[in-house]
Amino acid sequence: MSPSPAPDQSLYELALATDPALPLLQVSPTTLKAAFSAVLELLIDRELPAVVWAKLPRGAVWQTELAQYSALAGVAKALYVFKNPREEGTDDTLVSAIADPAADPDSLLAGVAETPPAAWQELLLAPESQLRREYFLLVWAENFQGCILAHRPRSAQPAKAPVNAIEAGVGLAEAMAAGAIGDSQERRQHLLVLSSFDAGLIAQVIGGLAHAETMTVPTSSIASASGGEIQPKLALADAVAQWQKLTGEMAITPSNPATLGQLFMKQVQRQEEVWQRNAAYRRQADLVEILQIQKEELSNALRAKADFINTVGQELRTPLTTIKTALTLLNSPSLKPPQRQRYMELIEKECDRQSSLITSLLDLVQLDQAVSPTALESIRMADIVPGVVSTYQPLAEEKGVRLAYTVPEDLPSIACMANWLKQIVINLLHNGIKFTPTGGNVWVRAKKQGSYVNLEVRDTGIGMAPNDLPKIFDRFYRVRQASLEETSGAGLGLTIVQQLLVHCGGSISVKSKPGEGSTFTVLLPIHPKQPLPPSG
Structure with missing residues (x-):
């Protein structure tokens, strides 16, 4: 009851x-x-x-x-x-x-x-x-x-x-x-x-x-x-x-069963609407997370750009300051001829440094407008590397450094731009000759390695300390060596090499020990639109 x-x-x-x-x-x-x-x-x-x-x-x-x-x-x-x-x-x-x-x-x-x-x-x-x-x-x-x-x-x-x-x-x-x-x-x-x-x-x-x-x-x-x-x-x-x-x-x-059925379907419909809203909220949350990451990346890029511009200003100012000081000293009436000659050489050296810096900066700017990977050329190592090595042969002989290369003719073509490959080889050769004392050697070798072509530039120069190796690709970083007189330079050569390789899908690594020399290993991707030669 x-x-x-x-x-x-x-x-x-x-x-x-x-x-x-x-x-x-x-x-x-x-x-x-x-x-x-x-x-x-x-x-x-x-x-x-x-x-x-x-x-x-x-x-x-x-x-x-x-x-x-x-x-x-x-x-x-x-x-x-x-x-x-x-x-x-x-x-x-x-x-x-x-x-x-x-x-x-x-x-x-x-x-x-x-x-x-x-x-x-x-x-x-x-x-x-x-x-x-x-x-x-x-x-x-x-x-x-x-x-x-x-x-x-x-x-x-x-x-x-x-x-x-x-x-x-x-x-x-x-x-x-x-x-x-x-x-x-x-x-x-x-x-x-x-x-x-x-x-x-x-x-x-x-x-x-x-x-x-x-x-x-x-x-x-x-x-x-x-x-x-x-x-x-x-x-x-x-x-x-x-x-x-x-x-x-x-x-x-x-x-009425039909009425109850309609009520049930309304509840199902509401549940579906709730699910759809939750799915939309999840998508929005994912989008917010992506936007937050992009915002952080953009903020980091802007900070890096500001730091870069600040460093560029300092690097451009340094040669000018040295040149201005030398010009002031040249006006001294008591200046002796040997001193005048040294100041003239200093001015010439700083002018070269200024020119090198400006050229390197322009190269970096051009890299920001680089072509897409689909527009990369199919080029052969044998068509580029020997010519660059021959160009640097007189400089190596003048310094007393033996320069040699080995680039097989049957290497597969790589995906790169001809001027990029030239710039990579020039910068690595320049460093190798510059930091190798008289009587030393610089070798350039190329070989196939999987889906890449391995380009190795090795020298018997002064080498680098372990704590320098992680920094050598940073912009404006220059290794200081007390035993080497010529340490001038823009500090952008290796940075440009690394950026060029990034744009064509390659990579670079280095091994070095003080007093034993350095070995730079570059990997460049084989161009996909070609039959690969049989492996030896």
Whole structure:
């Protein structure tokens, strides 16, 4: 036997007492809002005449579908909206906007003297009412009865603060919808929810509403947004008389399977929409992460460019300062011929250095506008390297350095630009001869290595310390050697070599020991549009 409703009993507890087997769910306010909306949209889509009882969190976001159903023309309806005391007077504009002055005279409300001409009626709960911690939606129609009951347990209350969302008059899910509740607090706002489509159980729950503790409502009217008036809020006794008459006049049948099926599909559709939104948010988050990485890369590039420009300025200023100092000293009347000759040689040397620096800078600028990999030429090592080595042969002989090369004729063609390959060989040869003392050797060798051609430039020069090796490709870095007089240069030769190789898909590495010389190994990719010669 179903329990008879006790005075002002929790509807949630009443439903559980009626059917202890009802499944319970712990859900977020967002999920509860989706469930409420699905039921109300069902009434709207099928234009079902119904009596509706609702207690919703504050905020227009919760009232939207209820307002749309109330404003539905030509559909008999009655809506009883329960509110907590602190919500009094907060939604007057909304209430006036959803009044139904065009209601059908033959509607469920017709003929009831106490019923105002609007479908929406409000009932104000007493502060001590058991319903103050609950939200619900009850629907009673001829072929559809349903209820959703939500209970906010005391353990889910937010921690006491100077002003929290609930005590400040902000509805639970309204605050969440507005972003006023953080993730940690959202977890504390979970609700216990149950639902049923059993007409007998729903009748018991509606009976519980008749015993709710409500406040006496003033008889003053509420001004509408249009300047007219709507009926004052009802007393509970009047409302109970109305809905008992309305529900008693209905020929109740079990819920239509087609209606329940449509409700289920609406929930599936909402779940799909949520999934789509989450997928879009994930894509946006991924895009934000990519943009953040690109922003950091751009910031690093801008900082590197600023540092480069600053260094260029300093490098360009240094030769000019030396030249200016030498010119000042040349004007001295007591200057002897040997000193004058040294200053003249110094000026010439610094002019050469300035010219080399400017040329190297222009080469770097041109590299920023380099051709795409698809435009690289198919060139043979044997057509380029011997000519460059021959050009540097007189310089090597003048210094007493033996220069030799080995470049097989049958090497496969590489993907590069002819002027780039020349620049790579020139810079490496120049360094090898420059840092090799008299009596030393410089060799250039080329061979096939997998899908690359290996170009090796080796010298028996002064070598480099281990701590210098990671820095030699940095812009303007010059290895300082006390045993070598000629240390001038732009400090960009190896940087240019490395950048040229990057643009054609190659690489460079170095091995060196102080006093034993250095070996630079360049790998250049074999051009794809050619038959590879058989391996020896």
